[in-house]
Amino acid sequence: MTFEDLKPKVTYIISNSVLSRDEKLLKICELLNNSIEYxxxxGFYFANLETKTLHLGPYVGAETDHKIIPYGKxxxxxxxxxxxxxVVPDVAAQDNYIACSFTVKSEIVVPLFVNGENIGQIDIDSHVINPFTTADERFLEFVNQEIAKLY
Structure with missing residues (x-):
């Protein structure tokens, strides 16, 4: 499924008035995980602006011990x-990388802005080296623009 095919599905999930915000976020995680092979x-991390930490939100994939991440780490x-x-094409080449699993080879993280403030981010790991392109970035920016409507 192409990113263009996924956009209306993301918009539909966001507009669903029956689901809670966390349920919508989880559905988006499931949609992306199930639709894009790599x-x-x-998952999502959300900022605690006072403590300068990120807190794990809804996600799909292997369990993670990284439920709270300090800014900068x-x-x-x-x-x-x-x-x-x-965009990290190869996590093994990153000095400041927190290893989640030996199966993770690359990662992309796109910030989530609400009213110009970075309140969190979408985080995607891949078992493939260097799969992420500019198209992934633009699509995930779209996803986060849709999610921003929930705040």
């Missing part, structure tokens, strides 16, 4: 500070 872990923590997308 998306092997899909790992890929997610760096995105919390930089406010910019971070």
């Amino acid at each position: 998306y092997n872990w899909v 790992g890929i997610c923590g760096q995105v919390a500070v930089s406010n910019e997308n971070f």
Whole structure:
């Protein structure tokens, strides 16, 4: 399924008035995980602006011990500070990478902005080296723009 095919499905999930916000986020995780072959872990982290930490939200994939991540630590923590997308073609080449599983080969993290403030991010791990393209970035930015409507 192409990113263009997925966009209306994401919009439909966001507009579902029966589901809670966390249920919608989980459905989006499931949709992306099931629709894009190289998306092997899909989840959200949300910022606690006072403590400068990220807290794990809904996700699909292997269990993770990384439920709270300090700003600046790992890929997610760096995105919390930089406010910019971070594509890691090969996690083994990253100095500030928090290993979740030996099966993870690459990662993409895209910040989630609400009213210009970075409140969290979508985080995707892949078991493939270097699968993420600019098209993934633009699609995940779209996903986060839709999710921002929930806040």
